[in-house]
Structure formats: structure tokens, C-alpha cells
Amino acid sequence: MAANQSRSVAVSLRQVCRYFGDVRAVDRVDLDIYDGEFFSLLGPSGSGKTTCLRLIAGFEQSTSGSILLHGQEVAGVPPYDRDVNTVFQDYALFPHMSVGENVAYGLMIRKVPKDERNRRVREMLDLVRLSGMENRRPTQLSGGQRQRVALARALVNQPRVLLLDEPLGALDLKLRQQMQVELKAIQQQVGITFIFVTHDQEEALTMSDRLAVFNHGRIEQIGTPAEVYERPTTEFVAGFVGTSNLLKGDTATRLMGSAQTVAIRPEKIRIYAPGEIIDTGMVQANGTIKEIIYLGMHNKYLVSLDNGDELTVVQQNLDALSAVNSIGRGHAVQLAWARASAHPLNPAGGSK
Amino acid sequence: MRSNLETPRSPLALKLAAGCSLLFLHVPLCIIILYAFTTEEAAFTFPPPGLTTQWFSQLANRGDFWESLWLSIAVATTATLVAMILGTLLSLALYRSNFFGRDAISLLVILPIALPGIVTGIALRSAISLTGAQFTFWTIVIGHATFCIVTVYNNVIARLRRTAHSQVEASMDLGASTWQTFRYIILPNIATALLAGGMLAFALSFDEVIVTTFTAGQQRTLPIWIFDQLTRPRDRPVTNVAAVFVIAVTFIPILLSYRLTASTRE
Numbered sequence: 001m002a003a004n005q006s007r008s009v010a011v012s013l014r015q016v017c018r019y020f021g022d023v024r025a026v027d028r029v030d031l032d033i034y035d036g037e038f039f040s041l042l043g044p045s046g047s048g049k050t051t052c053l054r055l056i057a058g059f060e061q062s063t064s065g066s067i068l069l070h071g072q073e074v075a076g077v078p079p080y081d082r083d084v085n086t087v088f089q090d091y092a093l094f095p096h097m098s099v100g101e102n103v104a105y106g107l108m109i110r111k112v113p114k115d116e117r118n119r120r121v122r123e124m125l126d127l128v129r130l131s132g133m134e135n136r137r138p139t140q141l142s143g144g145q146r147q148r149v150a151l152a153r154a155l156v157n158q159p160r161v162l163l164l165d166e167p168l169g170a171l172d173l174k175l176r177q178q179m180q181v182e183l184k185a186i187q188q189q190v191g192i193t194f195i196f197v198t199h200d201q202e203e204a205l206t207m208s209d210r211l212a213v214f215n216h217g218r219i220e221q222i223g224t225p226a227e228v229y230e231r232p233t234t235e236f237v238a239g240f241v242g243t244s245n246l247l248k249g250d251t252a253t254r255l256m257g258s259a260q261t262v263a264i265r266p267e268k269i270r271i272y273a274p275g276e277i278i279d280t281g282m283v284q285a286n287g288t289i290k291e292i293i294y295l296g297m298h299n300k301y302l303v304s305l306d307n308g309d310e311l312t313v314v315q316q317n318l319d320a321l322s323a324v325n326s327i328g329r330g331h332a333v334q335l336a337w338a339r340a341s342a343h344p345l346n347p348a349g350g351s352k
Numbered sequence: 353m354r355s356n357l358e359t360p361r362s363p364l365a366l367k368l369a370a371g372c373s374l375l376f377l378h379v380p381l382c383i384i385i386l387y388a389f390t391t392e393e394a395a396f397t398f399p400p401p402g403l404t405t406q407w408f409s410q411l412a413n414r415g416d417f418w419e420s421l422w423l424s425i426a427v428a429t430t431a432t433l434v435a436m437i438l439g440t441l442l443s444l445a446l447y448r449s450n451f452f453g454r455d456a457i458s459l460l461v462i463l464p465i466a467l468p469g470i471v472t473g474i475a476l477r478s479a480i481s482l483t484g485a486q487f488t489f490w491t492i493v494i495g496h497a498t499f500c501i502v503t504v505y506n507n508v509i510a511r512l513r514r515t516a517h518s519q520v521e522a523s524m525d526l527g528a529s530t531w532q533t534f535r536y537i538i539l540p541n542i543a544t545a546l547l548a549g550g551m552l553a554f555a556l557s558f559d560e561v562i563v564t565t566f567t568a569g570q571q572r573t574l575p576i577w578i579f580d581q582l583t584r585p586r587d588r589p590v591t592n593v594a595a596v597f598v599i600a601v602t603f604i605p606i607l608l609s610y611r612l613t614a615s616t617r618e
């Protein structure tokens with residue numbers, strides 16, 4: 001799961017910047033992506049993740065810094081001379097060609113003999129479960145099928161790195177979840193480095209070996225999904241990847257013994273009835289239930305602390321009756337969490 | 353007024369008006385076609401006393417007619433080819449870029465078709481005279497190409513704007529050079545628009561009179577031949593037959609170009 005340092009580096013960005021006029025789309029980005037990794041670039045729209053991908057593909061040229069593909073500097077190398085292929089957000093299928101011709105395009109350009117071309121196209125269509133669809137037109141396919149054609153068209157060239165620009169964005173939720181699983185399985189099967197751009201934190205957590213969280217053109221944190229979720233380093237990451245309660249200033253001092261801001265995930269906090277005896281190793285706080293939101297699998301509680309701060313707590317609905325009946329709105333409760341669950345954030349809080 | 357508009361008579365009146373406009377536009381054409389078959393030589397009466405196809409064979413024997421017809425076809429074909437190449441290059445240059453003065457350039461491209469032909473004609477004549485060149489087949493082609501480029505440019509740039517640019521990126525991403533991307537992706541995408549623009553250009557060039565009179569030397573294109581025929585009243589039916597040819601040669605490409613871009617206008 002964790003990045004293996006002995007693996008060779010597939011893509012390396014060193015102090016890469018891309019400015020559009022005054023806008024710093026990508027700002028001093030440092031990044032190493034290892035061979036065979038499923039790496040996600042996660043961030044809100046306009047955070048620079050797509051520009052970063054386009055810099056690697058060669059559709060954009062960096063303002064400064066260097067980009068290495070398998071150790072080779074690629075500044076000034078046009079897209080057609082880079083050993084990477086892209087799956088576009090709008091799929092960019094060629095409407096005047098059949099599915100087979102679309103997938104064969106890269107091989108045709110590389111003058112691969114026709115027999116081999118046909119064989120590889122068939123293999124690829126089998127891989128993405130579109131066997132027998134060679135002669136269809138892209139317009140005759142559903143969104144999910146077009147997505148698979150785009151994937152096959154990129155993979156058939158056996159690139160060392162595959163770039164995916166929000167490829168699942170246009171699909172509906174069920175299909176998207178299904179494709180997440182499939183995409184991950186395909187990646188493990190072909191063993192190619194996948195660089196995956198998404199704004200969906202759940203998607204990034206589900207699929208990636210590692211991910212980089214982007215904000216305002218800068219990388220806020222790089223790590224495995226568990227590292228990023230459990231130990232966010234900045235306020236932005238704590239809020240963008242999942243939800244977090246932030247304890248600041250006086251509240252932090254009173255509860256944690258230090259003024260440094262800490263983040264704590266809602267599911268790490270336990271709710272106890274007043275007077276219930278709590279393990280002394282736990283951090284404790286008193287509050288009042290302000291709101292209960294029933295979410296089926298779990299309940300979300302908004303709890304006001306005595307000093308007015310508000311914490312979000314999520315508890316699994318293990319027992320429907322007790323969960324709903326035992327505590328209600330306006331009830332006083334005790335909150336407690338393990339000291340280690342509250343994670344200190346960098347005071348800088350990333351670049352703003 | 354409002355109540356008038358709401359009565360059922362108004363649409364009928366509109367229909368009549370539309371019908372009249374159509375008649376107004378097309379009755380003269382019908383008359384030309386009809387009198388290409390009349391048995392009268394000079395003075396036309398309605399209805400024609402009889403119908404004949406003798407003028408067709410008479411026209412077929414006129415060497416000067418054939419000369420002019422071929423000249424017109426050659427000029428229109430050459431001007432169209434020049435326009436297709438230059439118009440495509442212009443639209444490729446302008447559709448993606450966004451620089452200061454882009455709109456001005458785009459206006460300059462379209463200007464020749466908006467400019468009165470007489471201005472284009474006299475400007476070209478002065479310019480060509482300045483270079484000391486003779487007025488030949490090629491000067492006519494140059495004159496026609498000025499406005500033919502516009503129709504090609506307009507058609508192609510409209511199609512390019514509707515073509516997703518990611519297709520071009522995808523092609524480059526899959527290893528295709530700029531030329532290969534043009535050949536395999538852009539050209540098939542713009543093909544019908546290019547052809548439609550070319551056909552309109554051909555039709556425009558084929559019946560052009562004004563610019564041609566300024567840029568031609570001794571050559572007579574078909575429209576100029578017809579124009580000269582007006583001074584020979586006894587040749588009137590033969591001239592009508594020639595006009596029918598012009599209608600046919602220009603109508604067919606216009607119809608085809610309309611069909612080709614039908615999907616664009618949906």
C-alpha cells in the first residue's frame with residue numbers, strides 16, 4: 001500500500017509553475033509518482049490539478065521548473081513524442097470513426113501491421129468488456145461505453161503512464177462506483193502507472209495508492225489515503241478530505257493543553273450520558289445536543305460545547321431504538337475521544 | 353392592430369405575401385426557361401406559338417459559346433480550389449487563436465463579399481495594371497478567388513468551432529503529428545463543410561460579371577458572352593438556352609451544398 005521507495009520514479013515534477021497571466025494555476029509543485037502506482041490528483045475545481053495533468057501530457061508548457069518522465073526532461077517535447085496517453089474528460093472519441101478505428105488509431109499512426117493491430121484492438125476491447133462492438137459508432141454508445149472506448153484507445157498503445165482527467169465525472173453515481181472498481185482492477189491487471197485527476201475525495205480515497213491534495217495551485221499534502229485521512233497536515237486537507245472538527249485557540253488549550261489547532265474526525269468522538277464514567281485517558285468535553293440528523297447507516301449529531309463551539313459527531317446506528325431514543329435534542333451529554341485521534345495541523349495552513 | 357393579428361385571416365394574408373414574393377423571385381427564371389423552347393425568333397408573345405428544341409442544336413454549333421462555357425468552368429474550378437486551400441488555412445489559423453486584432457482580421461476576410469463588386473473590380477484592375485501584368489485567365493481567377501475565399505472560410509470556421517478541440521489533443525496524444533492530425537481528424541470533420549463552401553464558391557464564380565469585366569483581357573466568360581448577346585436580338589432564344597445552362601450549372605452545386613450542411617443547421 002505505502003509507496004515503495006525502491007521502485008523507480010515514473011513522473012517527477014520539480015518546482016513546476018504554470019502561470020496564465022497573473023493566475024498561478026500551478027505554483028511550485030514538487031511531486032514524485034512511482035512506477036505502477038495509482039496516483040490521484042485531488043482538489044476542488046481551479047486548484048491546478050488538471051493543469052498539472054496537461055503539463056505532464058504536454059498540452060501545456062510549464063512557466064518554470066522541470067518535468068521528468070522516467071528520468072527524461074520533457075520540456076518542449078510535444079505530446080506525440082511522450083510515452084503517456086490520456087483519457088479525456090469528454091472522452092474526445094473521433095465521431096467519424098468506428099469504435100475499432102478509434103481504438104486502433106494510435107497503432108495505425110505508429111504503423112503497427114494490420115494483423116497485430118486487429119489482435120490488440122480485440123484484446124483491449126475484451127479487457128474493457130466491449131467485445132464485438134468494433135463496428136459501432138461512438139454516437140451509438142452509452143456514456144459508460146464511450147468511457148471504456150476512451151480507456152481502451154489510450155491503453156492499447158501500452159504507455160508507461162496513463163493520464164485520466166476526471167474520466168468518471170460524466171457518469172451517474174451507480175455507474176461511477178462500478179467503473180471505479182473496474183478501473184482499479186484494470187490498472188492492477190496492466191500494471192501501468194495511472195495518474196487520476198478527480199475532485200471527488202471519496203473516489204480518490206477508494207482508488208488511489210497515494211494521492212496529492214491540491215489547493216490554489218499548490219500541493220497541500222501527499223500520502224496514502226489513510227495517511228491523508230487520518231493525519232491531515234493542513235486545515236484545507238482536514239476539511240476537503242472528509243469532514244473534520246477543528247479545535248482552535250482557547251478551546252484547544254482547555255481540552256488539549258496546547259493552542260495549536262487540531263483536527264478530529266466526527267466518527268472518533270464518542271457520546272456518553274452525563275455522569276457516565278469515562279476512561280481517564282480520554283479527552284473529555286461537556287455539551288448539549290443541538291441537532292440530530294438521521295442518515296440511515298449512522299446518525300450525525302451537532303453538539304454545542306459549553307463555550308459555544310460546535311462539534312459534529314457521527315455514531316453508527318448499531319441499535320436503532322436506543323440510538324434514537326436514549327438522547328434527544330437539548331440533552332446534555334459528555335463527549336470523549338482518544339488523545340491520539342486529535343491530529344495537530346501545521347500552523348501555516350498551506351498557501352492562501 | 354393586435355386584434356387583426358389574432359384573426360385567422362392574417363396568416364392567410366402572410367401566406368399570400370410569401371407566395372407573391374416567391375413568384376416575384378422565380379417567374380422571370382421560368383420565363384427564360386420557357387422561351388428557350390419558343391418557335392419565335394425575336395418578338396416574344398405569350399403564350400409561345402409553339403415549342404421547339406432547335407435552339408439547343410443551334411447553340412451547340414456556336415464555337416464561341418463553347419469557348420466561353422469552358423473558360424467559365426475552368427475559372428470557377430481554379431478559383432474554387434484556390435479558395436478551398438486559402439480559406440481552410442485562414443479558418444485553421446483563426447478559430448483557436450485569440451490575439452489582439454483577431455476580429456479585425458476576420459472582418460477583413462469577409463469584406464470582399466460585402467464590398468460592391470465594382471469596387472473590388474476597379475481595385476484589382478488598378479493593382480494588376482500597376483504590376484504591369486497582362487490580363488489573362490489567371491487575373492480572372494485571382495479576382496474570383498477574393499470572394500470565393502469568404503464562402504469557404506465561413507463554412508469551415510463554423511464547423512471547426514463545433515468540433516471539440518479535445519479531439520485534436522487526443523490525436524496528438526496518440527502519437528499523431530500535426531499533419532497526421534489534420535489528415536485523419538480535422539479534414540474528415542470539416543470535409544462536408546469544405547465541400548459545401550467550395551460549391552457555393554463555384555456557383556458564385558460561375559456567374560460573376562462585374563469583377564470579371566475588370567480583370568479579364570480578351571477572354572469572355574459565359575456570363576459576359578450572354579451579356580454581349582443582348583445586342584443581337586435575333587439570337588434571343590439561343591441566349592435563353594445559354595441562360596438555362598447557367599441556371600443548371602449553378603443550381604446543382606448550391607442544392608448539393610445545402611444538403612451537405614443540412615446536419616449543421618439542425
